[in-house]
Amino acid sequence: MGRTSDARERLLDAALDLIWSSSYGSVSVDDICSQAGVKKGSFYHFFPSKADLALAAYEAHWEQKRPLLDAIFSPQVPPMERLSRWCQSVRESQQVLFEKFGHVCGCPYANVGAELATQDDRIRCKSEELLNRGLRYLESAIADAQREGSIHVADVPAAARAVGTCLMGLVFRSKVQNDVGVLRELEPTVLQLLGAAVPA
């Protein structure tokens, strides 16, 4: 109950928000404690370091996000529609962040991977792992689309990687241009990569 018992969760939320809307390097443990309303001593009770908090915050974010992704990529949904809903969901999430923070904030896992891959191998591995979890959804949808004859790709895992790569590139470009509109290119680019007909 109350402020003490949910201190860990408040630290996780504050870390995710602060790092996502700025960068890992620009956010201090003091900043995170201040935003979470948690004393620094308590911080170190929960987490040995800022990196440990970040790792836990990304895992918590994944767990929060997973029911939405499970619904989008449900085998009950026709596979090409899963991909279309996913493209829409990416646009909507970035729009929400843009309205909250005044900036396109990009993907939290990709951001921290891009920033820290050469410096912190635990964070690099976590970023890779989380992005690979996303690929499993894409692989399953692409394999189902292939089986029903909607697309024909030579190699399903390679096609999923290409789609995931294209997403990362576009979300990144959207962030650098600070323009959510860039993400309208996601669905046609995905369809082009899969050799599917692109609606006019």
Place this chain on the structure above:
Amino acid sequence: MGRTSDARERLLDAALDLIWSSSYGSVSVDDICSQAGVKKGSFYHFFPSKADLALAAYEAHWEQKRPLLDAIFSPQVPPMERLSRWCQSVRESQQVLFEKFGHVCGCPYANVGAELATQDDRIRCKSEELLNRGLRYLESAIADAQREGSIHVADVPAAARAVGTCLMGLVFRSKVQNDVGVLRELEPTVLQLLGAAVPA
């Protein structure tokens, strides 16, 4: 002559190397001065701030890189071969960085854009501008390939953006996986995006 007269160049080189191989946020003005062998007072003689140095370092990097890109994208080279050589050049550059720093370091413009887009609008704009300069090469090659009938795309600038986006995504993934081999996917993905035949 000597150490004083090339202090500005040494600061530019040190900033590029340090930021590229780690991140903007993790590198201090002291680190840069120390690596460059330049006193901090001299730093502020040349640059009002770390951000100003970074902006100048990226511009200097572009000027250094430009003759190679001009040669790769020369109108004397058949357009599909330009794209192929460019894919190869991206792999080779990342391999050189990997051998120098022990890590896949990614694209310097994309890295700093991803890290700072929400925090520093001058750096965000510079990253966008430099990435757009790269797009001009791609647009020209794709337009020439279209004119000679090697490919047929509906919209040349959109195709160039898709190829550039795919590059950014792949270079980023290569960095997060710390695996230069990921970049072998670049050429087949580019060909797929352009609807060209992918060699077996």
